[in-house]
Amino acid sequence: MSAEFEKLKALVQSDESYLATLSRLTEVGDVAAALAVLARENGIGISAEQIKQQMTANDNARPDDELDDAALEAVSGGGSPWCMATKGCYCIFTK
Secondary structure, X not given: OOHHXXXXXXXXXXXXXXXXXXXXXXXXXXXXXXXXXXXXXXOOOOOHHHHHXXXXXXXXXXXXXXXXXXXXXXXXXXXXXXXXXXXXXXXXXXX
């Protein structure tokens, strides 16, 4: 993971309001766009397309794959599997 992704990860984890906003989004493109805006507003040079590519880069995780216990526990509250807070299998920061 690049330094820009690490900066974005730290930024999102530093504020509960960011996590709350992202957890309401359900589409990869929407999450990527929201993260790109947040990155741009905070001087982090990463695009929505780069974020989306990172989110979908893991060929081992597909929407119809079974979730392990940790992933099931992370999403059991009804959170978005795309949200960094859920530590879901599609999160760009948990791969």
